[in-house]
Amino acid sequence: MMLETMILPALIPALSDGLRGLFARFTQGKGAQPQNITEQIQLMQAQTERVKALAEMDSVSPNASAWVVNVRGVFRYAAVGSILIATIVGLVAGISETSQAMLLDMSGACMAFIIGERMYLGIKR
Numbered sequence: 001m002m003l004e005t006m007i008l009p010a011l012i013p014a015l016s017d018g019l020r021g022l023f024a025r026f027t028q029g030k031g032a033q034p035q036n037i038t039e040q041i042q043l044m045q046a047q048t049e050r051v052k053a054l055a056e057m058d059s060v061s062p063n064a065s066a067w068v069v070n071v072r073g074v075f076r077y078a079a080v081g082s083i084l085i086a087t088i089v090g091l092v093a094g095i096s097e098t099s100q101a102m103l104l105d106m107s108g109a110c111m112a113f114i115i116g117e118r119m120y121l122g123i124k125r
Helices: 002-027 035-056 068-093 097-123
Strands: none
Touching: 068 097
């Protein structure tokens, strides 16, 4: 049970990255790269448009109240903090094992949200 629920999901990003690296080694990284300057420019324009669209989706309405903007900015981190505090309190209080497992899974996901990409890039080097 532990293999399917904890270990295997933790290994999937590393395995997929290894598989990508294997394909890149056989194709010398040329498979997904633009082949000429025109394709390079088109790719850069598409990436710029994508970032603009994401920024537009994430932007706040100009007539939004300041408190709405502040709550929106802190919401993710407040949720992560409350989950971590609930986990610590639950472990100290001695709640049931199933509840402990659920809180620990949620805390693991929160820590992956906070430091996951930095940790993965550090391991990748």
